[in-house]
Amino acid sequence: MSTITIWWIRRDLRLHDNAALRAAQERGDAVVPLFILDPFFEQSDYVGVKRRAFLYAGLRALDADLRTRGSRLIVRRGHPAEALRALIDETNAAGIFAEEDYSPYARRRDGRIAAEFPLHLAGSSAIRPPGAVLKQDGAPYVVYTPFMRAWKAHAPLRDADVLPAPAVIRTPSDLHSEPVPSTPALPPGAPFPAGEAEAQRRLWAFGEANIYRYDEQRNRMDLDGTSQLSPYLRFGMLSARAAAAAAWNAMQAAENQTARGNAEVWLNELIWRDFYLHILAHFPHVARASFYPQYREIPWRNDAAEFEAWRHGRTGYPVIDAAMRQLAHSGWMHNRARMIVASFLVKDLLINWQWGERWFMQQLVDGDLASNNGGWQWSAGTGTDAAPYFRIFNPITQGQKFDPDGRYIRRWIPELAHVSDKYLHEPWKMPVGAQRQSRCQLGSDYPYPIIDHKVARQHTLDAYKTARARHA
DNA sequence: TGAAATGTTGGGGCG
DNA sequence: ACGCCCCAACATTTC
Numbered sequence: 001m002s003t004i005t006i007w008w009i010r011r012d013l014r015l016h017d018n019a020a021l022r023a024a025q026e027r028g029d030a031v032v033p034l035f036i037l038d039p040f041f042e043q044s045d046y047v048g049v050k051r052r053a054f055l056y057a058g059l060r061a062l063d064a065d066l067r068t069r070g071s072r073l074i075v076r077r078g079h080p081a082e083a084l085r086a087l088i089d090e091t092n093a094a095g096i097f098a099e100e101d102y103s104p105y106a107r108r109r110d111g112r113i114a115a116e117f118p119l120h121l122a123g124s125s126a127i128r129p130p131g132a133v134l135k136q137d138g139a140p141y142v143v144y145t146p147f148m149r150a151w152k153a154h155a156p157l158r159d160a161d162v163l164p165a166p167a168v169i170r171t172p173s174d175l176h177s178e179p180v181p182s183t184p185a186l187p188p189g190a191p192f193p194a195g196e197a198e199a200q201r202r203l204w205a206f207g208e209a210n211i212y213r214y215d216e217q218r219n220r221m222d223l224d225g226t227s228q229l230s231p232y233l234r235f236g237m238l239s240a241r242a243a244a245a246a247a248w249n250a251m252q253a254a255e256n257q258t259a260r261g262n263a264e265v266w267l268n269e270l271i272w273r274d275f276y277l278h279i280l281a282h283f284p285h286v287a288r289a290s291f292y293p294q295y296r297e298i299p300w301r302n303d304a305a306e307f308e309a310w311r312h313g314r315t316g317y318p319v320i321d322a323a324m325r326q327l328a329h330s331g332w333m334h335n336r337a338r339m340i341v342a343s344f345l346v347k348d349l350l351i352n353w354q355w356g357e358r359w360f361m362q363q364l365v366d367g368d369l370a371s372n373n374g375g376w377q378w379s380a381g382t383g384t385d386a387a388p389y390f391r392i393f394n395p396i397t398q399g400q401k402f403d404p405d406g407r408y409i410r411r412w413i414p415e416l417a418h419v420s421d422k423y424l425h426e427p428w429k430m431p432v433g434a435q436r437q438s439r440c441q442l443g444s445d446y447p448y449p450i451i452d453h454k455v456a457r458q459h460t461l462d463a464y465k466t467a468r469a470r471h472a
Numbered sequence: 473t474g475a476a477a478t479g480t481t482g483g484g485g486c487g
Numbered sequence: 488a489c490g491c492c493c494c495a496a497c498a499t500t501t502c
Contacts (some may be wrong), residue, residue: 389473392475392476393475394474394476454476
């Protein structure tokens with residue numbers, strides 16, 4: 001008699017380096033690749049159309065990949081416990097195998113499922129799972145640099161450690177599958193084709209060239225110096241372990257110390273991803289509140305009209321507006337830009353960082369609770385290894401430094417296309433003649449700044465000081 | 473993975 | 488020749 005197992009897919013939409021799939025195959029003669037459309041996510045206010053579309057496209061790609069191996073994707077809709085119960089009734093499956101997921105919801109969900117069903121967690125969305133990198137006394141790290149050192153003290157991952165995709169997957173042929181939902185069409189030229197093959201192609205291309213210039217170019221918003229892999233890592237279309245192995249390979253293959261150092265900086269960014277996954281797993285309260293209690297009472301201004309201007313790129317600060325329009329249009333934002341707009345929302349507009357966190361989750365294709373929350377708490381100065389409360393980005397000088405030719409601004413703000421370099425980062429200084437010449441009338445074509453940075457900065461320093469004093 | 477304020481130094485203009 | 492001031496450039500401190 002043959003044994004059937006369930007490979008429950010959550011955020012591991014891939015066949016390579018998949019420990020849960022491997023375990024399901026080892027324990028069963030036939031495997032059911034299952035994705036559950038969970039109403040918790042289908043209705044969540046923290047999931048937007050762009051990420052949903054990417055997920056659905058990824059499910060279609062995974063189904064196609066499965067079919068080349070004699071299998072197919074089974075999609076069910078409903079609460080996970082009910083969907084699993086129904087499938088076990090139909091198949092008499094002996095076990096459920098899934099990759100571990102660390103969000104508070106996922107852990108609650110899996111805890112309940114494990115109490116009722118034979119759920120086995122195998123593999124991790126992190127490179128090194130939470131608990132694998134701890135201080136001498138067994139406590140988790142809350143500062144990045146010592147975490148990173150301890151993380152690197154473990155053995156490097158090699159290609160040999162990355163599991164190959166199975167050649168054949170046997171799946172019962174008589175199972176019903178819901179169709180993958182269709183989604184509203186995304187803007188033309190959506191920059192992230194979904195799927196494992198695209199992820200592998202990008203990883204390879206990045207490892208051939210830009211990884212060796214990464215440290216020098218990654219902050220330039222006008223260049224494509226980053227890996228652009230975040231959406232694929234978010235849904236596990238790329239294994240984080242495979243990415244780390246590629247980083248180590250590049251470090252070994254580097255022709256000189258400079259190139260090696262550049263590749264290592266990219267590995268450090270992957271370690272940041274692990275760091276925030278670990279923080280969320282060890283301190284789940286960060287999903288709801290500031291990591292440090294002294295920053296839970298900041299006297300926010302929370303002006304709704306200013307929040308609206310920020311969201312839609314109408315603040316009057318070109319670098320902010322370019323970045324916010326890039327996000328709304330493409331579902332992605334350059335990491336340097338994420339830090340700049342976060343600093344502006346929190347420390348210029350003095351709006352609760354959680355408002356920004358939610359907007360990012362609604363817009364980002366790569367939106368991930370751990371990394372997004374970690375990034376926002378870092379920017380707000382409320383979290384682990386946080387930016388100090390007095391670190392406030394100047395949106396003008398940041399633009400001048402990291403978009404020196406203004407190509408990023410002009411790309412996303414067409415009304416500033418003809419403004420000269422002299423005024424591009426501070427268009428409010430244009431005399432009327434320059435406005436006419438550049439066909440950019442301030443106040444009509446492009447807004448005046450909604451806030452004075454210098455004044456706002458001082459106000460925020462006072463507000464944070466008040467919060468700290470009140471708590472002391 | 474800042475920025476602004478403040479301090480220091482040194483060159484040049486000038487009386 | 489000298490002191491004084493201004494200010495740019497750089498360093499340090501502070502937020």
